[in-house]
Each structure stands twice: as C-alpha cells, then as structure tokens.
Amino acid sequence: MDVQTLTYLIVGVTFALYIGIAIWSRAGSTKEFYVAGGGVHPVMNGMATAADWMSAASFISLAGIVSFTGYDGSVYLMGWTGGYVLLALCMAPYLRKFGKFTVPDFIGDRYYSQAARTVAVICAIFICFTYIAGQMRGVGVVFSRFLEVDVETGVYIGMAVVFFYAVLGGMKGITYTQVAQYCVLIFAFMVPAIFISVMMTGHVLPQIGFGAELIDAAGNGTGVYLLDKLDGLSAELGFSQYTEGSKSMIDVFFITGALMFGTAGLPHVIVRFFTVPRVKDARISAGWALVFIAIMYTTIPALAAFSRVNMIETINGPESTGVAYETAPEWIKNWEKTGLITWDDKNDDGKIYYAKGPTNEMKIDRDIMVLATPEIANLPAWVIALVAAGGLAAALSTSAGLLLVISTSVSHDLLKKNLMPDISDKKELMFARIAAALGIVMAGYFGINPPGFVAAVVAIAFGLAASSLFPAIIMGIFSKTMNKEGAISGMVIGLLFTASYIVFFKFMNPEINNADHWFMGISPEGIGMLGMLVNFGVAFSVSKFTTAVPDDVVAMVESIRFPKGSGEAHDH
Amino acid sequence: MDTSELQPITDFIQGLVPFDSLSHSTLARCCKSLSVGYYSKASTFVPLDETDPQLYIVRSGAFEVRSDDGELLDRLGEGDYFGFPSLLSGEKVSNRVRILEDGLVYHLDPDTFDYLRVESRQFDRFFNRAFAKRLRHQARFKAKELTTTSRVSALMSNNPLIIDVNASVCEAARKMRERRVSSVLVIDNHKLCGILTDRDLRNRVLAEGQDGSLPVHQAMTTQPKVLSSNALVFEAMLLMSEHGIHHLPIVDDERAVGVLTSTDILRGQSSQPLLLIGEIERQSNLDSLISVSKQIPLLLQNLISADARAEEIGRVLTSVTDALTRRLIILNQALLGEAPMAFCWLAFGSQGRQDQAACSDQDNGLLLAHEPDEAASGYFEALTKAVCSGLDQCGYIYCPGDIMAQNPKWRMSLSQWQSKFARWVDTPEPKALMHASIFFDMRSVFGPSSLFDSLQDKVLANTKGNDIFLAGMANNSLVESPPLGFFKKFVLERDGSEVKGIDLKHKGNALINDIARVYALSAGIKEVNTAKRIRALMEQDIINRKDALNLVDAHEFIAHMRLSNQGYQYTHALPISNYLQPKHLSSLVRHQLRDAFKVVHDAQSGIKLKFTRSF
Amino acid sequence: MLSLNLLKVRLFWRALRAKSERLKAYYLAQKAILATNVMEAPLLAIDLEMTGLDAQFDQILSIGIVPIENGRLILSKAEHKLVKIEGSVGQSAAIHGILDHHLDGAVSPEVAMAWFADKCHGQILVAHHSPLDLAFLQKGLSVHFHQTVKLMAIDTLGLEKRRLMRQHEVLKEGALRLGASRERYGLPVYAAHNALIDAIACGELLLAQISAIGQGDKVSVAEVLS
Known part of the structure; x- marks a missing residue:
C-alpha cells in the first residue's frame, strides 16, 4: 500500500476512534460509573491535559525549529515547560479556590468591574485567535503533504475538518477522547524517533541516543558523537554551531519569559484543572501531565538532531558536494509538490546543495521537519501515515479547546453579559457556533498568510497573553491593593504595547525585522515579557493614584491566599 | 382569476403568523379558498357549526373564547384565530366564542387547513402549539374546587348489588344485609328498572304492613334518577338535593355500573x-x-x-x-x-x-x-x-x-x-x-x-457565582438527556427485549428540576419549587422570558402526562411506573410531548453553554 | 320599500312576458327567493367599472362578482372579467385605473353578458349605488336576450342612506360612498380598488348592514330590495 492510502486509512481509524469514544461515553451508563465512585482517574486526566497542551506547534513545528536553529530553538522547550509548572503550581490552585471557571470571570470578579471582564475577554479572544492560526497552519501542512496538494488547499481542508470536529461534532471536550488523542500523538511522535535512534546510534531511547556515538551500517561504533558530527556539518556549511545559539542572551531570556508567563495566562488550559473535583487530584493530574509532556519534549532535541544530520547527508551526499537532482531522494520531490521545499539550481550543475549563504540552493520550510523525518530516514510507509494522524490529533485537540473559549466568550461574555442580556438560549448557542466558524475562517486566513512559522505564530499568542492576562491574574491573587483602574490600564497598555511591536516588525516592516533594529535586541517573539513588565509598572502606578480596593474584595483575596477548608480537608 | 385582484385580503393574510411562512402559490390558493362572514354583537355568540368546523381568522372586531362553563380562555382581535382546536382534534366544539364588537371574519375550510399543515411545518406547529396552550389554559381554569369538578367514578362503589325485578323484598333485604349496603338496584332483563332502598323497605313494606313475599317491583322506586360515571360529583349533589334522595344508580351504556350514596360524597369531600x-x-x-x-x-x-x-x-x-x-x-x-x-x-x-x-x-x-x-x-x-x-x-x-x-x-x-x-x-x-x-x-x-x-x-x-461548582452541577445534570433521538424520534427504553417506554420522570421532569436548580443556585435564589424557581429567574432576567415560559410549560406538560399515564395504569390494573408507551398517544399529544422534550433539550444546551462553556 | 306581494306580482308579470325560457326561469327564481332571510338567501355582490356614467354612451370595462351564501362571501367563487371596448378608455382611466393595454386579454361584451346572465341566475344582486350598475347591465343583457330586461338589486348605498336618515343625521358630502359607509361599521379599509375588490367590499358592507338592521332578527330579501 502506498503512503497516501495508508494515511487515509490511519487518519480514518483514529477519527473513528475519537467518535466511537464520544458515543460510548455518552450512551454508556455514566450514572452507574459515577456511583461506583469513579470519576476520571488522575493519570487519564493528566493525559487529557497533555493533549490539550501539546498543540500542532509542539508536534509539528518545535522539532523543526530546534533542528534548524539548534540551541536557539530550545527557548521554546524551556519557556513552555516552565510556564506549565508556573500555571500548575502557582496559579491554578488559587484560581480554583476563587471558584471561577474562566480567566475573564476571575478578573471580572476580582476587579469588581464589568469593564475589566470585557477587557479580559477581548484579550482572551485575541490570544486564542493567534494561537489557533498556528494550529491551522500545522493542519494545512499535514494535509498538503499527504493529499499532495499545496499548503493553501491543505489549510482549507484543515478548516473543514476542524469545523466539523469542533463545531458540529459532539466529541470535543470529552476526557477520554483527549486521552485517545494523546495516545495517538505520542505514539506517532515516538515511533519514528525510536526507529531513527536505533538506526543511527543503536539506542532505543532517543534521549540517550542524543548523547551517544553514531554507528555505521554494520552496527559498529564510529567513535563520532552525534552532536560533534552536527557541529562539524554546520561549521562546514557555514551555519552557526548547532550547540551554540545565534540569539543574544537578552533575547533568549525575554523569549523564554514571554513563553513562560504567556503559558500561564492561556485561557484554555486552566479549565482542565477545574474539571477534576478534588484539589488533590488536580495536583496529581497536573504532575502526570508534566510527565506526559516531558516524554515528548525530551525527545524533541534528539529527533531534531537526528533529522538534521540525516537531511544534510541525504541532500549533500557523502562528499558534501550535493547529489544530482535525478537521483535525489523521493521525499524532496514529494515535498516540492506542497511548495514547502524549493530547489533553485544556482550553479547549473544539476545537483541539489544545502548550505548557508549564496551557495545554498534549497529552501526548506522548517514546519515539515517532523513530518518528513520518517521519509528522510526511509522508514516504512505506515510510520509516515501515523505521523500524519499524530499531527492532526495535536491540532484538533488544541483547536477544539480554543474554539470553545472563543465561541463561548463571544456568545456569553460579550453578547449575553454586555450587549444582549435578553438573548434566548437558542440564539446564544447559534452565536457561539457562528463565532466558532468565524474563528476558524480567520485562523485559516492567517494559516495561509502566516506571519512566521507555526511555533513563532504561537509564540506571539503567548507574548500577548503574558503582557495582558498574566499580570492581571498574578496581581489579582497576590496583591490586596491592586484595584480595577490599575488592572484595566495595565492590561490595555500591555496588550497594545506588545501587539504594536509585533505588528510593526512582523507585518509593517518585515525587512528590518532583525536584531539591529529591535528595541534592546528583543525580538517580537520575546517582547511579551517586556510588555508584561510594562503592564506591572502601569498597573502599580495607576493603582497608587486611584481609589482603594473595596473591603469585601480585600477579604476575598485574603481568603484565597490563606486556605480555609479548601476542599479535600476530610472526607465524609 | 388572478389572485392579485384579491390584494387587500392577500396582504392581510400574508402579514399573519404562521401564514407568513407559506409560499406565494400556497398563500394564493389559501386566500382563494376563504369565505368572509360578519358577526354582530346582537347575536352574542358566533354560531359554531359542529358539522362544519372552520378556522376563523379575525379581520376586524373583538371576540372572546369561553369554555363551556363560562371561564374566559382567550381574548381575540384582529389577526387572531379561533376554531382550530376542533379542526385539530376532530372533537366537537365545547368552547363558545362571544362577540364583543362586530367584526369581519375569514373562514378557512378544513380541507385547505389540512393542506396548509402538510405544506408548511411552521403552519402546523403554530396551531399545534396554540392548541396546546389553549388546553393548558383550560386545565388551569378547570382545577378549581374539587367538589364541583371531580368525577362520580372516583367516589362511587363499583359492583353494585343487583336483584331481579321479580324477586321478593325479603330476598332483597337479605342480600342487603349480607353486603351491608342500604340499597339494591333492580334489574329487568339486564336493564335497570328501579332501586330499592332501606327507606323503601321501611315506608312501602313495613309501614304498609306488607309481607316479605311482596315482589320487589311493587316496593321499589321506579325510573330512578341516574347519572353516568363521568358526571361531576357536583351534578350528583345537585340531583340528590333537588329530589331529596340519597342513592344514585350510575349507569353507563344502559348498564348499571355502580351506586353513589350521599355518604360516598361526604367521604369524598373529606x-x-x-x-x-x-x-x-x-x-x-x-x-x-x-x-x-x-x-x-x-x-x-x-x-x-x-x-x-x-x-x-x-x-x-x-x-x-x-x-x-x-x-x-x-x-x-x-x-x-x-x-x-x-x-x-x-x-x-x-x-x-x-x-x-x-x-x-x-x-x-x-x-x-x-x-x-x-x-x-x-x-x-x-x-x-x-x-x-x-x-x-x-x-x-x-x-x-x-x-x-x-x-x-x-x-x-x-x-x-x-x-x-x-x-x-x-x-x-x-x-x-x-x-x-x-x-x-x-x-x-x-x-x-x-x-x-x-x-x-x-x-x-x-x-452563588461559584462557577466551578456550577459547572460540576451542570455537567451532572447533562448526564441524562431527553428521550429524543435523531430526527426527533422518541427513544424508548428497553429492558431486555421488553420495551419499557419513555421515562417521563428521569428523562423529563428530573432534567427540568436539575436545570432550574443550577440556575437558582447560580443566582442565589431561595425558592426550591421548580416552577417558582423558573419564574423567579425570569423576573430577575437570568433566563430569557420565552425560554422560561417554555420550560414551565414543558414541566407542567410532562408532569401532567406522567400523572395521567399513572392514572391510566391504575385504571387498567397495570403496574404504576414512570414509563409511557407513546403508542397509546394520539398524534397530536405525541407531537406536543416531542415539543416539550425539545424544550428540555434546548434548555440543556443552554446550561451547557453557560455553565460548562462548551456546546 | 316595496311590499313582498307587489314584488312577487311584478316578477310574475315579467316572467310571463319573457320570450326566452332562460329569462323566464331567472325571474321566477328571483320570485322564489324574495321571502327568504337575507342571511340565507343566495346573493351576488357585483361591481362594474365603466368608461363613464351614461349607460347610453359609455361602456362596461370590467365586472367583479362574489356570491354570498348563508351570509358568507365565497371567495373561491369570486370572479373578475375585463370587457373589450370600442375606442379608448380615455380620461376615465384616472378613476378606474384600467388602461387600454390592460384590456388585451379581455372578453367581448357579448361573451361577458352571456357569462353574467349565467352567473346571476338564481341570485339576488347586491351593489353599491345599484341603479348605475343595473343600467349598464340591463342594456347589455337586453342585447343578449333580445328583449328588454329589468333587473332588481339590493342597493347598499340606498340602505345606508335610509339608515342615516332615520337616525336624523345630516348627510355630509361623500358620507354614503362605499369606503365611508364601511368605516361606520368598523370594516377594514381596502387600499386597492378594482371591480372585484369593490364587489367584496360591497358584500361585506351588506352583511354589516343587515346585522345592524335586524339586530339579530330575520330580515327578508324583499325588505331590503329597492
């Protein structure tokens, strides 16, 4: 069977699995299940959280970024992991005690202001849009390769699938569907990584293979370590050394910060912590989620390095002078169809050649790295198909969560609570669906005209979250004196500052988007952290000169911070 | 004839819900089939012809619909309808339409009415809803004092003591003593021909010095006053006090099915x-x-x-x-x-x-x-x-x-x-x-x-405002859903191969109770009665007025179905349960029940969206 | 108001003189209806549009009819016929709104009269300001039957005038026009006008008038026939 048929088959099977689980969990005797004292096991909930968490950006794009930029790419790994820890440990327990389900509701109540809520809603919607755009791009890449269409058509197909899945289908948000999606995506990610690790280093675990000697075809050690080999190749071809970054220290610091704090402000992951009834279980499942995320995140650097070596060697040949286009490996021709690899034979020698600088003849989109890896390594067709299914699982689970946040925020927080208080249930539902559809359409637009690679687009979303919502949440929990005027002005100015910096460099003047023009050398991906500091600064100054916080709110903040019968005290 | 020549009539009809949902050609056909009548105050009531039911469309004037016992059910003006209940149910007209102000009325014949119901789902639904509303309205007015409306069948004693017309009074007295009753029904050729009571024995036998061999027909009260078993207790009381009697034979289809005594009524009143x-x-x-x-x-x-x-x-x-x-x-x-x-x-x-x-x-x-x-x-x-x-x-x-x-x-x-x-x-x-x-x-x-x-x-x-708890409550109440499947077909519960029917309690009323509870707790409302909760929520603008009224109606309707189903089970000696067999229902009631469940479904989607933030 | 018997005699006499069986039957059928209750009698509300007001020179442009059975206007049996004319509608178009090109599909006066003779059989005519309409119809029907035809009708204008006079009201200009009369009974205002709509309007007016005259009691056809 060829790759395409297998892809249809495996993607079809996984979808059938999700739908099947949705139907089973709906029709099944849920009541008896509850009575049996069950509930969702923390391990399961951990998997579901991990599926929500790991988006198409993590799955498709992260390894590509690390692979192409080496050390620089690791900021994403650090930022996202750190953010998750911050969220799980420092914020979720407090928000939970406050009894609020969504970030805007927390902000609205904590800052005793409908305006604050509305600003938070708008921030949340803005962030979700950006995030979801990254997902659409990822789905587009998957479809374009495996249906052999160009990326644009791939995005259109992806939009249809996501719409069906998130708006019409009833299978989103069900814990067991999410668990299945996690299983599919982690399996799809690990299988090729393990295959390659065994082939190149003889180690089953890619994490160990990452630091090990390379072996030759006969299985004998060559004495050359993977990373040394990679550094050598990079130097030879004019790239900066793989293990050394090209980004300035301050930029790395700021990007990491933006990603971390942005993660903590992301609206759709927090909800997962509240679907577990007991605080203790919530903590356990957060821990498990971290384990499940770590499985993938620790594999990413290894996979990135393997595929980089493989890629350079297959393109440039054993002599590093390039191989003839006619004899070039199949995967290059396959990906050319999607427009994500282009070959420009500058020296007319009929050979393909990849390097840094003017001699380079290949343009390779980073987002294809994970998807192409199995092909580059000549792995069996079913592995290639599996990766497609994994990419879709990652994109679907995340976009479904995001679309729910967008659509319910629009219909409930904006329309029902602000503009049309007397709206009927049916209309509210209709507006929610319309909002979801609009969300997909706009995300699709940015998926087709991306302001960066998937992970970079997502990074912008995180920057926006870091500069707007995160400070408001943190100050809401930890400051008794922060008032609504401070919080609102902080959010507005933080968001505007960050958004305009990004728009200036990414959309208006992309030609000067480099370290020389950046403010203090901070890239648009990292500006969110500065925006956050601005937010804090503005908020504190404004709050100093405006009215004090009402007493009941002070009491409320105190009761959050000092637990009093906060849940699992003693069982009855 | 070109219908544009009926322009003023077409324009008017077209402006009315549900006629506005009709296609142009259907509307034209509808307008052409109308007939126009004029009703004058002088004649007090619109003469409703039982043999010729019509949909009456008020063009001008004012009318009011009253039930047969004079309760006001509806007031009508321009653009309102009456006469549809008998069109839909095929039952005879029991309501009366009083003319308050002279008016012009368009009549739509039953054939065209049925044609329009087939043509337009909206048209059909509109009148079914209106009918349901009228019925419920009527029920509300009916339930007043118990003594005036409860039925004779609920109080009478079944299996009446009977005796042949030619038996002796002595035999009758013995039988009465055995059964410890104060009356016996006298039967001639399976038909009731009289009643013999304690008082008859005293006045017509003992006091007259007759002996026990006297045939019953010489001592009994002939042609006694009778009532049917579905007569109102009130009517029975009236009859008894008018004629100074204490026993009423209850006769259905010429067969004596029971006796109602004044003691029974007293007991019933208590x-x-x-x-x-x-x-x-x-x-x-x-x-x-x-x-x-x-x-x-x-x-x-x-x-x-x-x-x-x-x-x-x-x-x-x-x-x-x-x-x-x-x-x-x-x-x-x-x-x-x-x-x-x-x-x-x-x-x-x-x-x-x-x-x-x-x-x-x-x-x-x-x-x-x-x-x-x-x-x-x-x-x-x-x-x-x-x-x-x-x-x-x-x-x-x-x-x-x-x-x-x-x-x-x-x-x-x-x-x-x-x-x-x-x-x-x-x-x-x-x-x-x-x-x-x-x-x-x-x-x-x-x-x-x-x-x-x-x-x-x-x-x-x-x-109040604890969204995490409320989300849990909402999720819990979404575990069960109303028994409507794809294409809104009833989903019947089965027990092995046996069809148990629709669970009106757990898939109907309990769901509405749950919904009302989630809302009430979210708003800190003290009421606990479901209907009161919903009304309070409506007054505080937490639930949209239309949604709230629909929900209250659905709650009442499903509860009513459950009670009358249990009444049916009781009278047919079936085990009492919450399960309803939809095949026992008329198509109209089935339709209404479906609508009621649809309301529950919509309200569930509502709380799912509001409290769990998903759909 | 003419007494019942006088009317009967008159119709009997007309029937005797009728040359065609058809016309004879028409008169006799009318005679049979006279004593019945208006609300139960078969009536035919009519209205004509003409090129002018003089039956001698002007022509019929259109005829609208709607039967009234048991006090109800039966719209399914309502009809509207446009009639061909010699020459142009001229200035009269300003009143009736019928332009020459509207008459493209119209029938000839002969066909129209044959149709009308058929339709009015066994029915009592109802018209607003009936003398005018009757004059045109009598002229047309006389040609059709080759004999002078006399028609009778219930005149809603006449009824209205008598009612107002009895109430000693001062009749204002235009108070007896169809629209103004309808308004007094709370009947809806019809924006559009053609022969059919005016026929319907006239029929509805009659129903309202009969209700007002009778106050629930029976009113015979003869009592309201002019």
Missing part, C-alpha cells in the same frame, strides 16, 4: 386537602394519624380525575405530608418533653421541591441550633426515630439511601450543616453532586425560620 389537613391536625395519636393518612391515595385520585394541574397536585400532596410531619413531631414532643434547643425539620428532594407524587419515600434531616450534648443527642435520636417510623407507617417509606433525620449523619448542628454544604460546593465530586441534587432542594417544615435562613443564606452565598 379527602379535600384542607379538610384532610385539618383532620390531621386534630388527631391525637399515631394510630389515628395512620388511618387518616389512608385517604391520601384517594386525594391523589380525586385530584387527577379533577384534571388539576400537576404543579398543584404536587403542592397539595406535599402540604399534606408537611402537616403529617408536623403533627408527628408535636405528638412525639408531647411524649418526650420540650426540646433541649431550637431545631428545624428539613425536607429534601421532592418534598422540598413540593412536587411529591404517589408513593414517595422520605428525604429529611434535622438542623440543630448548636452542637448537642449527650442528653440532647439522645432526645433528638428518640424524636427523629419516632417521627420517621411514624411517616413510614403513614405510607412514606424509609429512604433507600438513608437520607433521613433518624440517621445521625443527617442530624447536625448549624455549623456542621454549613461546612457540609461548603465541602460539597468546594469539592464537586460526583457523589457530592448527587447529594447536592437532593439536599439543595431543602425546605424547613418545622422550626424557627431564622435558624433555617441562616443555613440557607450561607449555602446560597457559597454557590
């Missing part, structure tokens, strides 16, 4: 709720309370046969339970002495919500003013044990889940109750949520209201 409650309050020991409580099933039966609204039936039955509970507490306190501290007797679940039905079990608890010492504990243990067992003997069986005041777990001080509730709210585990659905519908039946208020206020302060 199962009127107020009288019953009064009687409960007069009893001075458990035994007499138990015997009084035997009347409760009869009360329910009377209420059902009187077509009372389901909501009212629930309230009436619950108020009887409340009275019994209070009486039991007072009687036992008389034995045990003064209570060592203030306490409240809490009613949960259906008793709390005031929607008890037949054979309810107990759901109750005890709220104490403060932590009891050992002596106080002993006192309350004795009290609650006695009251719970008293209720059990009165027909309210022990709670299978042991949620009862006699269980020390549910006999707590104010602060213990408060922290119990707080724990449920903070940790909405499945078990806590299941408890919540019972305990959050709480009402104090006995005790100082200030004590109860300090519990309820605290609980509502905890739940």
